[in-house]
Amino acid sequence: MVKSSTLILGVAAQLLLPLQLLFSVFLLLRGHDAPGGGFIAGLVAAGGFALYLFAHGRRAMAAILKVAPRDLIGAGLLLGLLSVVPAWWQDEAFFTAQWWTLPFGIPLSTPLLFDLGVYLVVLGALLTAITALVEIDQVDNPH
Amino acid sequence: MQLALLTGFVMAALVPLLHRWIGARTALLLAALPAAIFIWLMTQWSALAAGEVLVLEQAWVPALDVNLTFRVDGLAWLFAMLISGIGVLVLVYTAGYLRGHVDLPRFLVVFIAFMMSMLGLVLADNLVTLFVFWELTSITSYLLIGFRHTDPLARQSALQSLMVTAGGGLALLAGFVLLAQAGDSWSLAELATRGEAIRDHALYLPLLVGVLIGAFTKSAQFPFHFWLPNAMVAPTPVSAYLHSATMVKAGIYLMARLHPALGGSATWTLVLGLVGGMTMLVGAVMALRQTNLKLMLAYSTVMALGTMTLLLGVGTRAAVAACLVFLLAHALYKGALFLVAGILDVMTGTLDITTMGGLRRVLPWTAPTAAVAALSLAGLPPMLGFVAKEALFDALLEIGPWGWVALVAATTAAGLTLAVAAIVAIRPFFGPLRDTPRRPRGTPPALLVGPALLAALSLLTGVAPGLFDELVTITLAGLGMPGERVHLVPWHGFGGPLALSFAGLVLGLLVFRAWDRLRDGLVVGLEPLVARGPEVWHSAMGWRTLQLAAWQTRVLQNGHIRTYLVTTLLAWLALVGHALVVRHGALSWPVSAWQAHEVMVAGLMAAGAMTACVMRSRLAAVAALGSMGFSIALTFVLFSAPDLAITQLLVETLTVVLLALVLFRLPHFTVLSSPLERLRDLGVAVLVGGLITTLMLAVLGSERLPRISDYMVANGQPLGHGHNLVNVILVDFRALDTLGEVIVLALAASGVYAMLCFRAEEAGHG
Incomplete structure (x- = not known):
């Protein structure tokens, strides 16, 4: 049941995954001003990967993801913690948000970094759970 | 100085990498850090000799009166000199002593972390900061005593020292909280000027007991002294540095530091x-x-x-x-x-x-x-x-x-x-x-x-x-x-x-x-005393605690999720119900008229819940739960909370995905509980639902405090630079809470992974 052989699902997943990922990044970036944000974006991205997993199997998904889902969790937590440091540098209270404008008018801020961390943790946690479930399925039914 | 400590912790994290590049010379390279601190301290001497006190301010959590301010006065300078100076020598010694040891990087990581914690301990001006560093030294000491972790004796001694010093740490924390209340300050410098008020305070005795237990356990005073000799299973640089020159003197430092406030x-x-x-x-x-x-x-x-x-x-x-x-x-x-x-x-x-x-x-x-x-x-x-x-x-x-x-x-x-x-x-x-x-x-x-x-x-x-x-x-x-x-x-x-x-x-x-004869006499003569000594009491106490823990685990954590649920809900019911009864205000009914579609959504929700309870097949129950979830999302839409609605919808969707994965692996859908148990569960459910409803009505009826949402609405754009309040709250105003949440999420995922994959591995090997 993990790897479906339906042509329609396979093609759809292939087309939908990039769109969903793009949409999730869109949600992440607009989150501060409109509905969205790291948590929702992470859920959307996880949904995209889950669809791909059902259509093409665990190995194909791992090949696309490139990193282990558990590393995403670690990276997200680290990013969340690192977003604390700039405030410390400015001699301000723990977690005080910092706002910068990069060249070409690109805004950057510690809340955005933090939200990115949340995004990665949510994505990583869900994919960890899903792949773990798939893996034991394959241990029990090797074919 | 705060930066120097931070550098130290970062360097500790980089040790494994350094070790890969330059091998055993890492220890010598690391010695440069305490050497630099030592030299910096030397340069401060002239100012100190002129009677100045060096204050390095650094905010941390100002809302809670917690700061990272370091204060270098004579006592702190003396200790910091000892820690950094002897630290350099011991690191050089370690380069020779543990040359070629496979675990040298691990040793150095913990050792440097200890050194920085110890420096923080003696330099901190804030009680909370001091306590954090205090506990850090206990933990690093534990890891260093247990360095040869394949030796059961080393593990046992490490655990014993942790139990004694961390147990004392708890008493110390209580003592500090009382001390801050009695002296009305978290700053050591300010407390030192309020000695008389503290000594006359009603809390003086309890706070003294707490602080002294902390200091005595750390500095191996009778009857807590036994952990120190046992800690000698650690590698010798650790014995020389932690267990004679620096860490065990933390208690002495604390007593000397608090002497103006508590002494006399x-x-x-x-x-x-x-x-x-x-x-x-x-x-x-x-x-x-x-x-x-x-x-x-x-x-x-x-x-x-x-x-x-x-x-x-x-x-x-x-x-x-x-x-x-x-x-x-x-x-x-x-x-x-x-x-x-x-x-x-x-x-x-x-x-x-x-x-x-x-x-x-x-x-x-x-x-x-x-x-x-x-x-x-x-x-x-x-x-x-x-x-x-x-x-x-x-x-x-x-x-x-x-x-x-x-x-x-x-x-x-x-x-x-x-x-x-x-x-x-x-x-x-x-x-x-x-x-x-x-x-x-x-x-x-x-x-x-x-x-x-x-x-x-x-x-x-x-x-x-x-x-x-x-x-x-x-x-x-x-x-x-x-x-x-x-x-x-x-x-x-x-x-x-x-x-x-x-x-x-x-x-x-x-x-x-006469030592040879005397020793035999002492060994035999003191044996009865040692056999009934504090070490034996301590291990007996530890054993009893374990028994108690085993008993309460058997009772509370019996592996049935329905028992956990009932226990948790009943406890919640008792606590919240009690609070509500004791200090409830007037209950108020919502005044606005109900719209027809709102009633329909509520009805859908209730119907979903009830259907899920009576269904005889798993798939149907899941579908019923899903319909309830979507109705909740609809409610969020009706009350204009798009973020919550989206989240709810996505969570429902992913729940279906997860269920699809596990559905065929679950045991048959059978009835496990007797009718009587189901009646009990029904009672608990009704009570919890009733209490929540009452709670909501009570909250609506008593708006004694100004609403926090007014603040959020007013400040979201000017302070948080965002129009989406939910997100501003999540990543800015309440970012610490969110950090806690994502850590919980990460832990849960690790738990799932460990439970599933280790069992899979066992199955694979077996």
Whole structure:
């Protein structure tokens, strides 16, 4: 049941995954001003990967993801913690948000970094759970 | 300075990488960090000598009065110098001692982390910060004692030390909270100026008990002393650095630091005097029972720590000055002796002092180093140890009738310590050369630099103790005891202290001559006492706690999720229900008229819930739950909370995905509970639902406090630069909460992974 052989699902997943990922990044970036944000974006991205997993199997998904889902969790937590440091540098209270404008008018801020961390943790946690479930399925039914 | 500490922690994290690139030289490279701190401290000396106090401010959590401000006064400077200076020497020593050890990177990671924590402990001005660093030293000490983790004894000793020191840490935390209440400040500097108010406060006794238990456990005072000798299973650099020169003195530091705030009361003098004196004697006697070199030194450390506590208890200016000199002298000679013990261990393969002999011919540099350091331990001129001991006797001679009791105890302890020093310096090195498990060869210089330098310093400062006049005077002034300049002299002249020293010398030499017979007597004679000693109580207490934990796990954590749910809900019901009954306001009914579609959504929700309860197939139950979830999302839409609605929809979707994965793996959908149990569950469910409804109505009825959402709405754009309040709250206003949530999420994912994949692995192998 993990790897479906339906042509329609396979093609759809292939087309939908990039769109969903793009949409999730869109949600992440607009989150501060409109509905969205790291948590929702992470859920959307996880949904995209889950669809791909059902259509093409665990190995194909791992090949696309490139990193282990558990590393995403670690990276997200680290990013969340690192977003604390700039405030410390400015001699301000723990977690005080910092706002910068990069060249070409690109805004950057510690809340955005933090939200990115949340995004990665949510994505990583869900994919960890899903792949773990798939893996034991394959241990029990090797074919 | 805060940056230096942060750098240290970052460097600790990078050690494994460094080790991959430059190998064993990592230890030498790392020594540059404490060396830099040492030099920086030196440059601050002139300012300090001019009577200034260096304050390095750094905010942390201002809303909770927690800051990272460091305050460098005489006491902090003295400790920081010891920590960084001896730290450099021990790191150099480690490069030779653990050369080629597979776990060297792990050792260095923890070691550097400890060093930074210890520096933070002595520099912090805030009680909370001090406590954080305090606990960090306990944890790093635990990891270092258990360094040889394949040895069950090492693991057991590490755990014991953690249990004792962390248990004391809990008492300390309670003491600190009370202290902050009594003194109305979290700053040590401010507390020091409010001594009278604190001592007259109703909470003085409980807070003193808390703080002292913390200090006593850390500094291995009787009856908590037993963990320190057991900690000797750690590698020797750890014994020299943590368990003699720095960490065990954290308790002494704390008592000295809080002396202006807490000291001087009759209780303080009595408790510190009794405990310190007892520790001093126990340490001195127990040291003579040992044949293991490190254990002997450990018990003599216990004796020294007791002496310092005793002196702080006496609390006169002369006594505190003596305590400071004693502390310095002890750090120098004991550090050297432990490092020498490590050399003997590496060279001969044993630490049993009765099997060594004649080593001075094969270890020509180690023998004089040991001799010089032991002279200081013995308290003989011209060493710093002698100056310290004279100061000790001087201080005790000054006080009234009780001083005589203390003097007799101190003289006895000094005599016994002299015997220990003689044994350590003479037994391994003189007499005929004995066969040892390993044949000693030349000692590598990396091992010799540290102890030789420390021993030389003991000698140098013993000849010219006047170097410390300024430092001791400034430190005393910082502890609220200003006065004329202290004069330390290498030779005190003939008088009371010298007579006592002589008495100690005679006693020590007698004990040394008769040591072999005396030791047998002590081993046999004290066995009944040791067998009923505090260590046995402690392990019995630990065992009982485990039994209690096993019992309550059996009752509460029986593996059935329905039991957990019922327990949790009932507990919640009792607590919230009680609060609601005791202080409820008027219940108010929502005034606005109900719309037809709202009623429909509510009906859908209720129908979904009820259907899920009565369905006979799993798929149908899941579908019913799903319809309820979507109705909830609809509610969020109706009340214009798009973020929540999206999240709810996505969560529902992903739940279906997860269910699809596990659906075929679940056991058959059967009825497990009896009708009676289901009736009980129905009752709990109805009660919980009713309580939630009542709670909501009560909240609506009583708006006593201004609504937090008004603040959020007003400040979301100007402070948070965002229009989506939910997101501004999540990532900015309440970012700390969110961080906690994502950590929980990460833990849950790790739990799922561990439960599923380890079982899969077992299945795969089996």
